[in-house]
Amino acid sequence: KNQVEQSPQSLIILEGKNCTLQCNYTVSPFSNLRWYKQDTGRGPVSLTIMTFSENTKSNGRYTATLDADTKQSSLHITASQLSDSASYICVVSAILGFQKLVFGTGTRLLVSP
Amino acid sequence: DTEVTQTPKHLVMGMTNKKSLKCEQHMGHRAMYWYKQKAKKPPELMFVYSYEKLSINESVPSRFSPECPNSSLLNLHLHALQPEDSALYLCASSPVGRATGELFFGEGSRLTVL
Numbered sequence: 001k002n003q004v005e006q007s008p009q010s011l012i013i014l015e016g017k018n019c020t021l022q023c024n025y026t027v028s029p030f031s032n033l034r035w036y037k038q039d040t041g042r043g044p045v046s047l048t049i050m051t052f053s054e055n056t057k058s059n060g061r062y063t064a065t066l067d068a069d070t071k072q073s074s075l076h077i078t079a080s081q082l083s084d085s086a087s088y089i090c091v092v093s094a095i096l097g098f099q100k101l102v103f104g105t106g107t108r109l110l111v112s113p
Numbered sequence: 114d115t116e117v118t119q120t121p122k123h124l125v126m127g128m129t130n131k132k133s134l135k136c137e138q139h140m141g142h143r144a145m146y147w148y149k150q151k152a153k154k155p156p157e158l159m160f161v162y163s164y165e166k167l168s169i170n171e172s173v174p175s176r177f178s179p180e181c182p183n184s185s186l187l188n189l190h191l192h193a194l195q196p197e198d199s200a201l202y203l204c205a206s207s208p209v210g211r212a213t214g215e216l217f218f219g220e221g222s223r224l225t226v227l
Contacts (some may be wrong), residue, residue, distance in 0.1 A: 034216070043117075043203050043218035044156070089155060101216070103155035 002027045004092050004104035012110045017080055021107045023073040023090035031093040035064050035075045038087045038106070047075070047088075080111045119204050119219035127227050128194060134222045136187040136204030142217070144168075145187040147179060148203040150221070156203055162187060163209055194226045 004025045013019050025033070032051045036044035048057045048064040050073070057064050061084075063076045077084055090104040117138045126132050136145065143164050148156035161169035162181040176198075178190040187204055204219040 036218075041201065041221070041223060043119075043205075043220045045218070046215060049215060101158070105155055108153075 002092075002094060002100075002102045004090055004102050006088075006090050006104040006107050008107060009105070010108040010110070012112055013080055015080060015082055015111050015113050018076065018078050019080060019109065021075045021077075021088050021090075021109070023075070023092075023104055025071050025073070025090070025092045025102070025104075027071075027092040027094045027102050029095050030068065030071075031095045033064075033066055033073050034091045034093070035062070035073075036089045036091060038089055040086075044089060077109075082111050082113060085109060085111045117204055117206055117217050117219035119202075119222050121222060122220065123223045123225075125225045125227065126191065126194065128196070130194075131190070131192045133191065134189040134202055134204075134224070136189075136219055137185055138206045138217070139185055140206060140217065141184075141208075142206035143184060143209040144207045145181060146205040146207075146216075147187070147189050148205065148218075150201045150203055160189075191224075194224075196226050199224055199226045 007022045034049045035047040037047055038044040047059050047062050050057050050066045052068050061078045066073045087106040087108050089106045092102045094100045120135045145162045147159040149159055150156040158171050159173045160179045165181045176193045180188040201221045201223050203221045205216050207216045
């Protein structure tokens with residue numbers, strides 16, 4: 001069964017600190033893995049998209065890693081800001097004639113002053 | 114222009130009303146999607162249009178009727194909805210035929226069914 005699991009479910013950190021969010025998946029055949037940021041009541045915004053051959057990809061203070069062998073990904077946020085408070089969703093794409101997206105349940109991050 | 118625009122942002126309707134949600138993109142994407150998202154849950158796929166033709170219907174009740182009048186527009190017609198249909202409805206678009214095609218989401222339409 002295609003599944004994406006994220007941990008932790010929620011996280012509170014102090015402003016300026018770093019944090020790492022985890023994503024484990026069992027999606028086949030794998031196409032790519034994406035991290036989205038979603039503010040409450042808004043649409044998801046893409047942070048990174050990684051294919052099988054990519055290990056690391058950065059977008060400003062966001063760095064995603066992918067280990068296709070262990071089927072794990074992480075999203076590292078450096079020097080957190082209050083505006084980083086949001087849900088972070090890991091989405092894995094399978095190729096089934098079209099792109100079938102499997103969504104994780106997300107990690108709710110709260111950055112506290 | 115990398116935007117997917119959804120209107121209205123908020124909609125309140127009764128169970129006997131007929132309303133529509135609209136979505137527009139000008140990125141030349143030929144795949145467009147409707148997702149439904151309940152609070153604290155991930156988005157759930159409803160429909161996929163590819164080249165203006167309905168490709169996927171994830172067993173959505175017929176009270177939701179999608180329409181793709183042209184390559185830039187996607188509508189979701191609503192009729193005889195139930196209170197449990199209250200949710201955030203997200204439109205998205207992506208290129209067709211590219212395995213790593215980025216999926217762009219709109220800001221969503223918040224629907225409340227009374």
